[in-house]
Amino acid sequence: xxxxxxxxxxxxxxxxxxxxxxxxxxxxxxxxxxxxxxxxxxxxxxxxxxxxxxxxxxxxxxxxxxxxxxxxxxxxxxxxxxxxxxxxxxxxxxxxxxxxxxxxxx
Numbered sequence: 001x002x003x004x005x006x007x008x009x010x011x012x013x014x015x016x017x018x019x020x021x022x023x024x025x026x027x028x029x030x031x032x033x034x035x036x037x038x039x040x041x042x043x044x045x046x047x048x049x050x051x052x053x054x055x056x057x058x059x060x061x062x063x064x065x066x067x068x069x070x071x072x073x074x075x076x077x078x079x080x081x082x083x084x085x086x087x088x089x090x091x092x093x094x095x096x097x098x099x100x101x102x103x104x105x106x
Contacts, residue, residue: 003063004036006061006062010055010057011032011036014055018036025051025054026050027047027050045059048062052081053082
């Protein structure tokens with residue numbers, strides 16, 4: 001499945017319009033359509049990351065470097081990317097939250 005086909009599948013499964021996706025990722029409706037239709041097959045890595053985050057899939061799956069492993073695994077990948085963007089103070093807060101949740105599970 002091509003990048004455009006994957007994008008179209010994700011967008012239609014999410015019941016989102018071209019404009020909704022474009023707005024969410026800071027692109028134009030025309031560019032999203034061009035990607036889906038195969039008229040533009042070379043999106044920037046930044047756009048691919050934004051689309052992957054928006055649909056909660058991995059960049060690797062989107063570009064054909066990783067097998068699709070289900071929505072949960074793909075969501076985890078997006079979460080890891082979001083965590084990597086946190087500043088050190090927020091990472092410390094997140095670590096405290098995770099530690100507390102682990103203690104509560106025992």
